[in-house]
Amino acid sequence: MKTIVLDSPTVFKFQEQEAPTSLQANEALVRIRKIGICGTDYHAFRGKQPFFSYPRVLGHELGAEVVRLGGEKNAIHVGDRVTIEPYLNCGTCQSCLNNKSNCCQNLQVLGVHVDGGMTEYLKVPIHKLHQSKILSYEQLALVEPLSIGAHAVQRAEVTAKDMVLVIGAGPIGLSVMQFAKLRGAKVVVLDINKERLNFAQEQMQVDFILEATEDFAPDALRSCLDGFLPTVVFDATGNPNSMKNAFSYVSFGGKLVFVGLFIGEVTFDDPLFHRREITLLASRNSLPQDFSDIIHLMENGKIDIKPWVTHRADFDDLPHVFNDWLDPKSKVIKTVVAL
Structure with a gap:
């Protein structure tokens, strides 16, 4: 063979x-x-x-x-x-x-x-x-790449009340967007690639797109979310600088989910982490039920x-x-x- x-x-x-x-x-x-x-x-x-x-x-x-x-x-x-x-x-x-x-x-x-x-x-x-x-x-x-996003969204227990930020508009980020939208959450996408941002807006119908410039600040998120910060932030970049910066985007009492990974260490400001009482989650692979659920959604036209x-x-x-x-x-x- x-x-x-x-x-x-x-x-x-x-x-x-x-x-x-x-x-x-x-x-x-x-x-x-x-x-x-x-x-x-x-x-x-x-x-x-x-x-x-x-x-x-x-x-x-x-x-x-x-x-x-x-x-x-x-x-x-x-x-x-x-x-x-x-x-x-x-x-x-x-x-x-x-x-x-x-x-x-x-x-x-x-x-x-x-x-x-x-x-x-x-x-x-x-x-x-x-x-x-x-x-x-x-x-x-x-189905398998979709399951990565499905598992991450399940880990974060996203609901329709959440304001979600997805950092990284590659395939894994897209899968996170897909399932956050299916749960009714408001979704903002942050990326350096304008074409991928446009794809996320046109094909995934996310609510807002933002370009990640060198001087990007959390205030840009507040302008999209009625003065608030995201309650759930997913980093799907596997980039250490992006993952470090992600802590400053999370609302007080919010959640940060690392879907991407890299070879190395992530550091963060501990007072910020504690003051906001951020819940930090890793999301790895997916579970058998994720596969079954995605097949059902695809068969019923919920995912294209x-x-x-x-x-x-x-x-x-x-x-x-x-x-x-x-x-x-x-x-x-x-x-x-x-x-």
Whole structure:
């Protein structure tokens, strides 16, 4: 089977590998049909992805077809269209036993810690498959990135009373906007990229957009929110300066959620943190229920991912065009690769 391996930073190689043959009773063999490209893949390509080693087969945003089952009887059948929950948790650690499988102490993520879906066939646990009779493979490939935003919004317990600031209008920031809007919150978006801001306003119908200039101050937020500051701030940049500055944007008694991450330390002014009694949250991956909920919303027309997919490529072309997507001039929001 054809496989693309990230051999080292910036170096993709094609390999012919043997397709999996033996399956355990709890395993399925799937044929990968569509692959979403995300920030993790770009960071790995650049050599800047935490918890990563080379060589590695990337790909964890996946739309696939079930081609064989190991024997376990369940709701999944051969021929089903599925998305894959790429978080392989142990099931026995304290986090797993407390229904927090997304932060399993022994977690292995497809395409990050173990080889992922940039290949024709993949063997996965059956319980990690989420099926839809309605959604296309492309739609199913985008369930996982949507789930990151869904989980973050759930963590923050956003309601219609909240004033939400999303910092970073990339795909993860867009997913946060999507679910904050679904909960009825007022949403402001802050980014340095004018085109992404315009996309957020036109396609996500956020309430306000603000350009992040060097002299940006919280007063700009007050002007959008009737003199108030956001009750919930999501930072989806993974930029240390942005994450540090985010503390000053949170209202008294508000919440700050770090969705993005970087290799390093975040510092903040402790008196400001205490005086405002800010709740600081990290949001990592997502939970099985997030996948089920998103599929239901997509099937019922509550989420439309068509505007998100700005670029598409064939599997054989990926090594030749991947670097181009890193150029801001390419105006990439989300790329999907077809096998």
